[in-house]
Every structure is written in C-alpha cells, then in structure tokens.
Amino acid sequence: MTTSEEVESLKLGNSSGARQVDVTTCATVSLVEAARVLGIHRSTAWDLHKRGEFPVPVLQVGHGLRVAKVHLEQFLLKGEAIRSG
DSSP, rough: HHHHHHHEEEESSSSTOOOOETTTOOSSEHHHHHHHHOOOOOHHHHHHHHHHHSSOOEEEEEEEEEEEHHHHHHHHOOOOOOOOO
C-alpha cells in the first residue's frame, strides 16, 4: 500500500471500535474525525482549536468545524504544523 493509499484509508477510533474514513467522498472531515485520525481526544482538539494551536487550519462551516483532508494529509506525511493565512 502506498503512502497515498494509507492516508486515504485512515483508521478512526480504537481497535475495538475502529472504522474507516473514506477520504475520497468529501474534501473535509469534522474536527472530531480529525482528532481521531491524529489520535487525540475530541476535547483536546477543541482546546487546541480555541487556543489557535490545532496543527492544521480549522474551517467554520455553518455551526460546524471542519478540517480539509489535504491539510491533514500534509501534516501526517510531513509531521509539520500547517498554518493558515
């Protein structure tokens, strides 16, 4: 499996309740889904977002918070925070 395919098949959750995210069906994931991919708790993700320290840009769409999959992929591949702006 190539790196691109690995990112397209990101596992969410722990081993007992893991599920796959199909990153080919939409351009963004929720902040909670991004947190699962990064292996952090959703409240940690929310706290990081509120402090402006989430490692990738977070978009507000309506009342929801979304993370662009391309930014999440870049962070996972490079291990460097991506700053918006």
